[in-house]
Amino acid sequence: MEAELMTLASSGAATLVGLMISDAWTEVKDGIARMLARGKAIEQVARDLDVSRTELLQADGSKDEQFVAAVEGVWRARLQDLLQAEPALAEDLRRLLMGRGTPEAGPLREVHNMITGGVQYGPVIQAGRISGLAFHLPKPPGAPDGG
Numbered sequence: 001m002e003a004e005l006m007t008l009a010s011s012g013a014a015t016l017v018g019l020m021i022s023d024a025w026t027e028v029k030d031g032i033a034r035m036l037a038r039g040k041a042i043e044q045v046a047r048d049l050d051v052s053r054t055e056l057l058q059a060d061g062s063k064d065e066q067f068v069a070a071v072e073g074v075w076r077a078r079l080q081d082l083l084q085a086e087p088a089l090a091e092d093l094r095r096l097l098m099g100r101g102t103p104e105a106g107p108l109r110e111v112h113n114m115i116t117g118g119v120q121y122g123p124v125i126q127a128g129r130i131s132g133l134a135f136h137l138p139k140p141p142g143a144p145d146g147g
Helices: 003-022 024-035 043-060 065-085 089-097
Strands: none
Touching: 003 024, 003 043, 003 065, 003 089, 024 043, 024 065, 024 089, 043 065, 065 089
8 A cells, every 4th residue: 555545544444533533423423424334224323433533532542542542543544445455545534634524515614712791710611522520719809708
């Protein structure tokens, strides 16, 4: 396999794993499954993607670097095989890597958050999924004593 396609498979696997542990996954999963299946066994590819995602989330996403690298390795090998069998996949992978999504999934969207309207005296959190957090905030300056 030529070096460019091997690099593309490596980048594709890293992007795929990054998407799996992101909030964007639900938007792009079906398109990626169709892209990787190339019209064959879409359900099986979708199940394989779901298994990898579940394993990554159970391993606490990007915190277990060895496990993430292992999952990337599995998908890298799979992408290399697909690129050899289906050279047209290269263009779809390049589109995904450039943030333009897959042909079936549409473009990936960026999210920009802004906080306006005054002074914030504590943490401001904007997220798709949060679990297990507890905040113990100091009293803002000038706030009446609650005691």
